[in-house]
Amino acid sequence: MKIVVCFKVVPDFEQVLKSDWENFSSESDLNCAKRIINCFDETALELALRIKDDVEKDGGFAECTALTFAGELKNVFSSALFAAGFDRVELIKDEGTCAFNSLSAAKNLAGRIKEISPDLVLTGKQAGYADGGVVPFYIAERLKLRAIGEAFDAGFAEGVFFADIREPTGGIRRCRIDEPAVVSVGTGQIAGLRITTLKKRLATVGKNIDIFSGATACKTNSFSEIKFEYKENRRECKMLSEISEFTEILKGSIKR
Amino acid sequence: MNNEQITAELKKLLGNDRVSDDEKVILECSKDYIGFRIFERGAGKHFAPKAACVVSPRSAEEASAALRFFNANKIDVVPKTGGSSVTLGVEPIEGGVILDGSAMNGIVDFNETDMWVTARAGTPLEYLENYLNKRGYTTGHFPQSLPMAHVGGLLATRSIGQFSTLYGGIEDLVVGLEAVLADGEIIKIKNSPRRSVGPDLRQIFIGSEGTLGFITEATLKIFRYSPETRWMRAYGVKGMRNGLAALREITVGGYRPAVVRLHDPTETERDLGNLAPEGYCILILIAEGPSAVAAAIGKGVEEILKNYETVDLGEKPVLHWLEHRNDVCATLDKYKYYKLGAIADTCEISAPWSKIADIYEAVTERMPREVESLASIAGHSSHSYVQGTNIYFTFGAMADKDKPECAREIYMNIIRVIMEETLARGGSIAHHHGSGKYRTRWMPEEHGSSYGLLYRIKRALDPNGIFNKGVILADKE
Numbered sequence: 001m002k003i004v005v006c007f008k009v010v011p012d013f014e015q016v017l018k019s020d021w022e023n024f025s026s027e028s029d030l031n032c033a034k035r036i037i038n039c040f041d042e043t044a045l046e047l048a049l050r051i052k053d054d055v056e057k058d059g060g061f062a063e064c065t066a067l068t069f070a071g072e073l074k075n076v077f078s079s080a081l082f083a084a085g086f087d088r089v090e091l092i093k094d095e096g097t098c099a100f101n102s103l104s105a106a107k108n109l110a111g112r113i114k115e116i117s118p119d120l121v122l123t124g125k126q127a128g129y130a131d132g133g134v135v136p137f138y139i140a141e142r143l144k145l146r147a148i149g150e151a152f153d154a155g156f157a158e159g160v161f162f163a164d165i166r167e168p169t170g171g172i173r174r175c176r177i178d179e180p181a182v183v184s185v186g187t188g189q190i191a192g193l194r195i196t197t198l199k200k201r202l203a204t205v206g207k208n209i210d211i212f213s214g215a216t217a218c219k220t221n222s223f224s225e226i227k228f229e230y231k232e233n234r235r236e237c238k239m240l241s242e243i244s245e246f247t248e249i250l251k252g253s254i255k256r
Numbered sequence: 257m258n259n260e261q262i263t264a265e266l267k268k269l270l271g272n273d274r275v276s277d278d279e280k281v282i283l284e285c286s287k288d289y290i291g292f293r294i295f296e297r298g299a300g301k302h303f304a305p306k307a308a309c310v311v312s313p314r315s316a317e318e319a320s321a322a323l324r325f326f327n328a329n330k331i332d333v334v335p336k337t338g339g340s341s342v343t344l345g346v347e348p349i350e351g352g353v354i355l356d357g358s359a360m361n362g363i364v365d366f367n368e369t370d371m372w373v374t375a376r377a378g379t380p381l382e383y384l385e386n387y388l389n390k391r392g393y394t395t396g397h398f399p400q401s402l403p404m405a406h407v408g409g410l411l412a413t414r415s416i417g418q419f420s421t422l423y424g425g426i427e428d429l430v431v432g433l434e435a436v437l438a439d440g441e442i443i444k445i446k447n448s449p450r451r452s453v454g455p456d457l458r459q460i461f462i463g464s465e466g467t468l469g470f471i472t473e474a475t476l477k478i479f480r481y482s483p484e485t486r487w488m489r490a491y492g493v494k495g496m497r498n499g500l501a502a503l504r505e506i507t508v509g510g511y512r513p514a515v516v517r518l519h520d521p522t523e524t525e526r527d528l529g530n531l532a533p534e535g536y537c538i539l540i541l542i543a544e545g546p547s548a549v550a551a552a553i554g555k556g557v558e559e560i561l562k563n564y565e566t567v568d569l570g571e572k573p574v575l576h577w578l579e580h581r582n583d584v585c586a587t588l589d590k591y592k593y594y595k596l597g598a599i600a601d602t603c604e605i606s607a608p609w610s611k612i613a614d615i616y617e618a619v620t621e622r623m624p625r626e627v628e629s630l631a632s633i634a635g636h637s638s639h640s641y642v643q644g645t646n647i648y649f650t651f652g653a654m655a656d657k658d659k660p661e662c663a664r665e666i667y668m669n670i671i672r673v674i675m676e677e678t679l680a681r682g683g684s685i686a687h688h689h690g691s692g693k694y695r696t697r698w699m700p701e702e703h704g705s706s707y708g709l710l711y712r713i714k715r716a717l718d719p720n721g722i723f724n725k726g727v728i729l730a731d732k733e
Contacts, residue, residue, distance in 0.1 A: 011529070015580055017572075032529040032576040075534070076525045191595030197654055198630045235403070237382040239361055 001055055001062045002118035005048045005086075006109050006139070007041035008068055009077055018232065037077065040124025043188035047154045048122050049085045054156040063087045065116060069108050070094040073209055082204035083196035089209045106138030108214045114143060120161050121145070121182040122154065136184035146181040152188045257329055259308035259351060266311055266353070269325055270318055274359075277309040285310045285354045289342045289588055290694060291601030292655075292667040298594025299660035307334070307348035312359040316434060316442050316472040319355065323470065323722075324440035326353060330720050335466035337378050337406035340585075342601065343692020345413065345465050349725050357408045360472060363387060372431045372447060374475040377408030384476075394481035396423030396514075399688075403585040408471045414463030416688040418581060420639045421507070422514035422544065423479065425688065427462050434473035435461050438718040447475045460713065465690050466724040468717045485547035487513075487554035490573035491539040492532030494565035496520045497613040499537040500637065500645065502564040504609045507640045509560060511553050515542035517577070520616075522634035523650065529576070531569055538569070540577050593652070598631055599663050600652040603674050607683030608644040612637070616647050618677040627669055629654040639687065646687040649674055668694070691728045699728055 011033035020028050037045065048064050055062040065088040066081045078089045092108045113121055121143075123136045140147035151163040161177040166186065177183070257265070259277070266275045276282070286304045287293075296303055308331075313319040326333045332352030339346060339358075348354050361378035366387075373395070375384050381395070381402050388394055398417040399405055405415070411433065416425040423429065432447035445457050461469050493499040499518045506516065517540040519528060524538045532538055539561075543553035593600045607615050616635055623633045631652040637645045651670055655663040675685050675698045685702050686695055700707050714721070714729055725731070 014583075015529075015576065017575060017579055019575075029572070030529075031531055032573045034527050035530055072530075074525060074530075191592070195596050195598045195631050195652070195654060197628070198624045198632060199628070202624065237380055237386055237403075239383065 001060060001120070002065070002116060003048045003051060003062055003120045003122065004065045004067055004113050004116055004118040005041070005045050006067050006069070006113075006121070006123040006135075007037055007045055008124075009035050009071065009073065010038045012036045035074070035077075037193065038124055038126065039192075040126055040185055040187070042124070042193045043190050044122040044124050044183075044185040045081070045084070045086075046190050046193045047185060047188070048120075049194065051120070051154060051156045051161065052085060058156070058159070065090060065118070067092070067109060067112060069105050069214070078207075078209045079201045079204045080193070080196060082207045083200035084194050089207075090212060091209050092212045092214050094214045102132065102134050103138060104214075106135045106142060109135070110139045110142035111215045112212055113139065119180055120177065121180070123182065123184055125150065125184045125186045133184070136182050140182035143182070146177075146179065147184065148175055148177070148181055149184045150186045151175075151183045152186055154183055154185070257331065262329075262331060262351075262353065263309040265325065266309065266322065269321055270311065270313065274313060274318065275309055275311050281310050282307050282348075282354070285336065285339065285356055286346070286348050287339055288344050288347050288692075289340065290344055290667075290692070291342075291599045292663040293344075294588065294591065294601075295594050295599045295655060295663040296660040297589075298591035299657060301660050303661065303664075304347045305350035305352075307354045308351055310354045310356050312356045314359050316360075316436055319357070319360070319436045319470055319472055320440040320442050322353075322355065323436055323438060326722050327438050327440065327720055331722060332725055333722050334724050335408075335412070335470045337408040337412075338380065338401070338404045340401035340404040340409065341413070341690075341692060343689050344694045345690055345692035345724070345727055347693065352725075355470060357470065357472065358406055360408075361406070364473065365475075366391070368393075370447070370449075371478050372475050373478050374432075374447075374473060375407045377406065377470075377472050377474070379407045381405045381407065381410060388478055389481055392481055393478040395429065395476050396479050397426060397429055397476070400582050400584065402582055407474050407476075411462050411471050411474055412464060412466050413690040414688060416639055418517075418638065419514040419542070419544075421516045421641075422512050425639075427459065429477045430458050430462060431475040431477055433458055433461060433471060433475065435469040435471045437469050438720065438722055442472075443469075460717075463690065465692070465727045467714060467727055467729065468723065470723075482544065482546070485544060485550050487541075487543040487550040488571045488574040489541050489554065489558070490531075490569040490571070491541075491561055492524075492536040492567035492569055493518065493539050493561075494533075494536055496537055496616055498564055499539060500609070500613050500616075502539070502561060502566070503637060503640050503645055505560050505564075506557055507642050507645075508609075509556065511543075511556050511560075513541050513543040513553055513557060514545075515540060516640045517541075517636060517638045519636040520620075520634050522632065523636055526632075526634070528573065531573060532567065536567065538573065539566070540574050542574060542578075594657065597654055597657050598652050599655050599667055600650075601667070602648055602650050603671055604646055604648045604687040604689055605674060605678040605683050605685055606639075606644060606646040606687040607678065607681070611682045612645055612647060615678055615681045615683050618681060619647075619649060619674050622677060623651070623670065623673050626673055627653060627666070629666055630670070648687075671695070693726045696726060696728060696730050699730060 011030040015033040052062040064086045066086045067090045069092045073091045081089050126133045153164040163175045163183045165173045263277045332349035334348045335355045336346040337357040358378035360376045365374040432445050434444045519538045543550040633651045635647045635649040639646045
């Protein structure tokens, strides 16, 4: 069985400067912010490894590929992915300014996924910033595969994959996946990708990521204007003895 | 006396509202943020010893009355204020009492002529700093625990702030103080810019970690606050040993930037964005004071760094660090690492320039060999002096979420490696967190022939040994 997980390394938005939030554009320099695998993708990556574990416990064999598009992939991420259990880590290089172009991202990812021909594709529901959550569905469309949205869990039981989905009405539905499909993973119950020991990561030295050239170059971003709302976490340090003011602050907090 | 009797007697002595034996209050006041305790609490376990009650005096006189009672009845007492300890320094003794100074709060005196401020022990540092900033002043003291720390705890633990290269540690900032001794006597060490009247008695209490007295009030130096005149710059520096040599040249060269931080390549790659080339450290520098002084320091530092394989990264990484430097305080109780099955923490040591790089390399090379479940080991220097600097090791290790009681063993194994390598190579085993209970076993080797003097002072000031047992001083029995 083959599983592909699409992921993207993004700036940790909690680490972005207030001034960058306030003047955000596609040209913003966010290089100072800590880099993380975006949270939905991290859940998708961990789910893939759990499925792999379950398949192998069941006596089967599963090959997991972590696939990303555009930008660079630093060793800190590739070694973590190899050590966690991914068999292959792949990067599709972009030739243009495609970081914000969802359609181009989907085309490039789908091109490589088609070559791998997996049984299951997992992606975080939002593969990059400002893509509106459309990339998983664009990928499914291009590959003519079934798309499953808003999964919060996925697994392998009784010889088939499944995905648990949150219904808009609030209910939960389990989807049986008995033919190749693209699963868009939303907010899950998983804390993140498993942490591995340093020894395991050091043992990945020599394992290289595979780099592919993007088949579809793009020149423009898919949005012309984006505005983020910066919600400042206001913190006030007051003495309880300043009780009249404290009561007002408390009332204000309750209202908020 | 059993727990109920202790609580009842204290309520009679101080009033019901000053004493609590509520389990939730006791657990909250017993919290220590050492990595393995956070992991245990994540699993819903509380392995810390349980105190009989928490006593919260409102004044030095009430603290004195409580201590007379503890001393007469030989009841173990652990003083605390803000509770940001990461060393088991504020965990109670089973059946003892927690003496919580946080109800003694407020600014007593603000003196712009003599440039000092007097605050009670339970005054939050953040409150004090905001109060001073509004009036154009600062304490110059910014530990990472700033959102949690109180004045009393800063003194007791010999705290240091992120701007220490200019302002010094808390020991350089205390002008005078008030404390209550184990027998209830209230002593006051008067405020003076400097004096030559015998040994400096302030230093008996600064760093004593509540083993020699209960600090109730302190007078701290203040400085003019002018963040708008800061010079700020970040550099990529090739390799840690080379970076440490650059730090030495800056401080030995006579420059006193307020902030001098060198993060090793692992921390740089993991935590500090997409900035420096592979194998490079990040050096964060801030100089402050009058604009001409800050600019001159900047110019001098820039010249020095040309000789150390550096890449100029501009001002923005410094702004990032300033904005996010204390974020960790907000996540301590969210058990992020427990959920991933990991223990994470820091451990700080110091050493002369001639030894610090050797210690850093020895620890980072040995640790992966000896700690099977190690997930990461990295470090940074954040406080530099003419004679040397510190290394703040940051580490993580995997632990079994179903067996949180085993986390302590893994954790202490990591600490052991850091302590052993530091001592073997001539460093000091605690730079600013203090001993707490977890580093006590290495204190005899740290202090050498001077260790016995600590016992003599302890016997003189606390003959019944009621104050913070197990901290700094190993129990000889």
